[in-house]
Amino acid sequence: MDRIASKMEIGPGLLRFLAELKIFLVLFALMGVAALLSPSFLHPDNLFNILLQQASIGVVAVGMTFVILTGGIDLSVGGAVALVSVVMAGAVFRSPAIALLLGVITGCAVGLVNGLLVTVGTLSPFIATLAMMAVTKGCALWYSDGRQTVMPGDVFQYVGSGTVFGVPFPVVVLGGATVLAWLVLRFTVYGRHVYAVGSNARASRAAGIEVPRVTLSVYVISGILAGIASILITGRLNTGSPKLGELYELDAIAAVIIGGASLFGGRGSVVGTIGGVLILGVINNILNLLGISAYSQHVAKGVVIALAVLIQSGGYRNALGRFIRLWR
Amino acid sequence: MSLLEVQGIARAFGGVQALQEVSFAVETGQIHAVIGPNGAGKTTLFNIISGLLRPHAGRITFLGRDITALPPHRISRAGIARTFQTLALFENMTVLENVMVGRHLRSHSGAVAAALRLPRQLHEEKRIREAALGYLSSVGLFSKAEAPVSALSFGQRRLVELARALATEPRLLLLDEPASGLNPRETDDLAQLIRRVRDDSVTVLLVEHDMSMVMDISDEILVLHYGRPIASGSPAEIRADPEVIAIYLGGEFTGAAC
Numbered sequence: 001m002d003r004i005a006s007k008m009e010i011g012p013g014l015l016r017f018l019a020e021l022k023i024f025l026v027l028f029a030l031m032g033v034a035a036l037l038s039p040s041f042l043h044p045d046n047l048f049n050i051l052l053q054q055a056s057i058g059v060v061a062v063g064m065t066f067v068i069l070t071g072g073i074d075l076s077v078g079g080a081v082a083l084v085s086v087v088m089a090g091a092v093f094r095s096p097a098i099a100l101l102l103g104v105i106t107g108c109a110v111g112l113v114n115g116l117l118v119t120v121g122t123l124s125p126f127i128a129t130l131a132m133m134a135v136t137k138g139c140a141l142w143y144s145d146g147r148q149t150v151m152p153g154d155v156f157q158y159v160g161s162g163t164v165f166g167v168p169f170p171v172v173v174l175g176g177a178t179v180l181a182w183l184v185l186r187f188t189v190y191g192r193h194v195y196a197v198g199s200n201a202r203a204s205r206a207a208g209i210e211v212p213r214v215t216l217s218v219y220v221i222s223g224i225l226a227g228i229a230s231i232l233i234t235g236r237l238n239t240g241s242p243k244l245g246e247l248y249e250l251d252a253i254a255a256v257i258i259g260g261a262s263l264f265g266g267r268g269s270v271v272g273t274i275g276g277v278l279i280l281g282v283i284n285n286i287l288n289l290l291g292i293s294a295y296s297q298h299v300a301k302g303v304v305i306a307l308a309v310l311i312q313s314g315g316y317r318n319a320l321g322r323f324i325r326l327w328r
Numbered sequence: 329m330s331l332l333e334v335q336g337i338a339r340a341f342g343g344v345q346a347l348q349e350v351s352f353a354v355e356t357g358q359i360h361a362v363i364g365p366n367g368a369g370k371t372t373l374f375n376i377i378s379g380l381l382r383p384h385a386g387r388i389t390f391l392g393r394d395i396t397a398l399p400p401h402r403i404s405r406a407g408i409a410r411t412f413q414t415l416a417l418f419e420n421m422t423v424l425e426n427v428m429v430g431r432h433l434r435s436h437s438g439a440v441a442a443a444l445r446l447p448r449q450l451h452e453e454k455r456i457r458e459a460a461l462g463y464l465s466s467v468g469l470f471s472k473a474e475a476p477v478s479a480l481s482f483g484q485r486r487l488v489e490l491a492r493a494l495a496t497e498p499r500l501l502l503l504d505e506p507a508s509g510l511n512p513r514e515t516d517d518l519a520q521l522i523r524r525v526r527d528d529s530v531t532v533l534l535v536e537h538d539m540s541m542v543m544d545i546s547d548e549i550l551v552l553h554y555g556r557p558i559a560s561g562s563p564a565e566i567r568a569d570p571e572v573i574a575i576y577l578g579g580e581f582t583g584a585a586c
Contacts (some may be wrong), residue, residue, distance in 0.1 A: 205379075
């Protein structure tokens with residue numbers, strides 16, 4: 001019995017991990033195409049550049065994965081990034097350490113309000129976080145009076161552009177957040193509860209899961225990670241600005257969905273999300289290398305999102321049959 | 329002291345009085361059945377006991393402790409588990425994972441603990457897995473452990489739900505129409521299983537429509553009609569009760585009782 005049990009532990013877990021890695025086949029195929037289109041694509045500097053550009057959106061997307069796994073959504077992450085950025089710009093003149101701390105606390109507070117609106121106020125996550133998107137963006141503009149601030153000192157410069165053993169600091173943060181989130185979601189009781197709540201709330205209650213607390217926690221995690229993402233992007237631009245985080249919510253949601261998550265909850269993974277983040281990054285990068293205008297880049301991104309989800313969900317199968325029936 | 333005491337429970341939905349003045353006690357080590365025609369308020373009663381609904385009047389004590397206002401997870405922790413008439417399973421998890429979620433109730437589960445004490449959590453996961461496999465083999469589904477729930481027959485899914493409930497180590501198990509949708513053979517196996525659960529010192533309270541099974545396995549029966557208790561007693565007493573016979577006349581009860 002023991003031997004059977006230990007065998008079973010490895011088998012399906014490994015299989016599932018391989019299934020999670022499927023998204024990277026898509027990524028590598030895309031990178032192959034990119035390499036053919038532009039010889040400079042595979043240059044290490046360019047590849048690091050993609051990682052660096054996607055680091056802050058990636059951190060946000062990791063948090064978004066927790067929320068979407070419970071069947072929720074967090075539209076306020078972009079606003080949280082902006083608010084955290086200007087809060088830090090206001091505090092950095094006292095001390096960079098206080099600014100960093102305040103940044104994380106602010107992100108946490110935004111997440112806490114989201115979570116309370118959803119659990120205690122029983123608002124739908126879409127409505128609650130839509131409202132908080134307006135509130136956070138408004139607060140960021142109000143507090144900063146719409147102005148940008150250049151961050152003094154070298155702490156933020158290091159956070160945005162420094163390296164650890166040759167790896168850019170933001171990429172290290174993204175890697176750390178990804179590994180930690182993956183371990184927590186896959187191998188801990190809390191992680192399985194996140195999946196359970198999104199899979200079937202009624203069954204979760206029957207199994208004794210504290211559904212409201214799990215729900216509250218995912219919004220707090222999303223808020224904290226939005227705060228950390230704001231630290232990275234504020235550092236990289238060396239500027240505290242209420243304009244940061246624009247459209248972050250949509251990019252993060254797109255990355256999670258491309259990564260195979262279901263908006264109804266219960267399905268998805270951090271590994272898939274990171275695949276989605278990198279796919280979006282590669283698309284942006286190759287369009288830049290080819291000199292295609294920023295406007296048409298949006299079009300390309302939209303097409304890729306639709307295609308990726310069509311393929312993942314199998315919605316392309318029998319599409320012709322459904323199209324014909326539409327007119328009968 | 330009775331294991332579960334229900335005193336004067338009432339609950340209305342809009343103008344409809346679903347339950348009124350329902351009082352009864354469940355004794356430790358028994359199989360206690362609640363029967364009644366459709367709409368008698370049986371499932372409402374279960375939802376109130378398990379904390380999914382609040383009663384408008386009355387109180388419920390479990391092991392001498394008032395649990396009337398507790399949220400569902402606290403009631404689970406106190407030692408009451410349940411299954412649903414319409415199944416409630418995690419469709420995109422494996423059979424084993426479904427049972428493991430029930431087992432989690434007896435371990436630490438916070439987000440902070442998950443992040444800060446990762447190694448210990450990983451070790452804990454292994455113990456949970458082994459315990460869950462034990463519950464799966466006790467309902468005869470050991471070989472299906474790694475199958476996705478969606479690949480199971482309806483009867484097997486019921487057993488997964490039962491195993492998940494047992495994995496919370498309940499003192500009292502609420503079964504909401506466990507035999508509905510099962511064929512006669514599966515129903516017989518289920519009756520055996522419920523008896524075994526009782527013999528493992530888990531008290532059982534069940535709602536059921538299958539009269540032959542109820543009469544066969546129950547120690548005590550409560551009859552609800554339009555939200556009111558109209559009779560209670562041993563299967564023999566219930567079978568002889570004129571009011572019960574009148575309600576069920578021409579229905580399933582007379583057929584099954586013969």
